[in-house]
Amino acid sequence: MDVQKMGQIYEGKAKKVFQTNNPDLYWIEYKDDATAFDGKKKGTIMNKGILNNKISNHFFKMLEDRGIPTHLVNQINDRESVVKAVKIILVEVVVRNIAAGSLSKRIGLPEGTMLPKTVLEFYYKDDALGDPLINDYHIQVLDLATPEQMKVISEIALKTNDILREYLKDKKIDLIDFKLEFGTHKGQVILADEISPDTCRFWDLETREKLDKDRFRRDLGNVEEAYREVLKRLTGETI
Numbered sequence: 001m002d003v004q005k006m007g008q009i010y011e012g013k014a015k016k017v018f019q020t021n022n023p024d025l026y027w028i029e030y031k032d033d034a035t036a037f038d039g040k041k042k043g044t045i046m047n048k049g050i051l052n053n054k055i056s057n058h059f060f061k062m063l064e065d066r067g068i069p070t071h072l073v074n075q076i077n078d079r080e081s082v083v084k085a086v087k088i089i090l091v092e093v094v095v096r097n098i099a100a101g102s103l104s105k106r107i108g109l110p111e112g113t114m115l116p117k118t119v120l121e122f123y124y125k126d127d128a129l130g131d132p133l134i135n136d137y138h139i140q141v142l143d144l145a146t147p148e149q150m151k152v153i154s155e156i157a158l159k160t161n162d163i164l165r166e167y168l169k170d171k172k173i174d175l176i177d178f179k180l181e182f183g184t185h186k187g188q189v190i191l192a193d194e195i196s197p198d199t200c201r202f203w204d205l206e207t208r209e210k211l212d213k214d215r216f217r218r219d220l221g222n223v224e225e226a227y228r229e230v231l232k233r234l235t236g237e238t239i
């Protein structure tokens with residue numbers, strides 16, 4: 001049976017989520033809206049919805065092929081995809097290979113410092129609180145995920161890092177850090193949300209040019225061009 005788009009159930013900063021005629025599936029629409037600094041900075045990145053839909057689906061497909069469970073079912077058109085219906089776990093997982101952004105501020109390592117080991121961080125997904133940094137104890141106290149789920153989440157996050165780093169190196173991109181979200185679908189923990197220049201820091205391997213949302217956050221210009229460049233390096237596609 002064909003999947004049909006039905007009523008909207010949620011609108012986030014970058015995507016809208018719709019129900020479908022199948023209770024196990026959601027319909028996602030990617031927007032061009034861009035926000036930063038807890039929504040205090042707002043703007044539009046032309047064609048971002050199209051670029052992130054394609055980039056994220058490319059990553060999810062590649063990860064699935066390598067044994068990582070993700071929510072992706074299939075791409076419908078340039079801006080829309082069908083995914084498995086999940087209940088989002090309210091823990092945002094950040095994986096870091098090189099110091100940047102909030103880590104540089106928090107622990108004083110200059111941006112660009114190679115970390116001697118991969119750093120895993122958890123943030124409480126709560127806009128009103130400004131997504132605070134939390135640890136395993138806070139996760140248990142708030143009952144955000146079980147210890148078993150956190151073990152699976154950490155394993156998937158680290159394996160995803162290994163796969164993405166290696167893959168991107170080939171495309172002459174250095175994976176500095178990224179954020180993952182997880183959800184549960186029929187009791188299984190799977191990767192959800194998106195993997196895109198909105199949620200990752202990508203630096204050109206040689207020039208160290210930023211190819212991600214930092215161009216928007218820091219008013220560096222050529223934001224759309226950077227997202228286009230990422231899609232081109234991943235798939236060869238130009239839009």
Ligand code: UDP
Nearest residue numbers: 094100101102103177178179198199200201
């Ligand atoms: N990130 C994200 N959403 C957030 C916060 C961070 O996708 O709400 C990503 C961000 O793009 C970067 C990584 O997670 O790739 C680490 O971000 P950081 O903690 O340095 O925060 P930022 O400097 O972006 O505020």
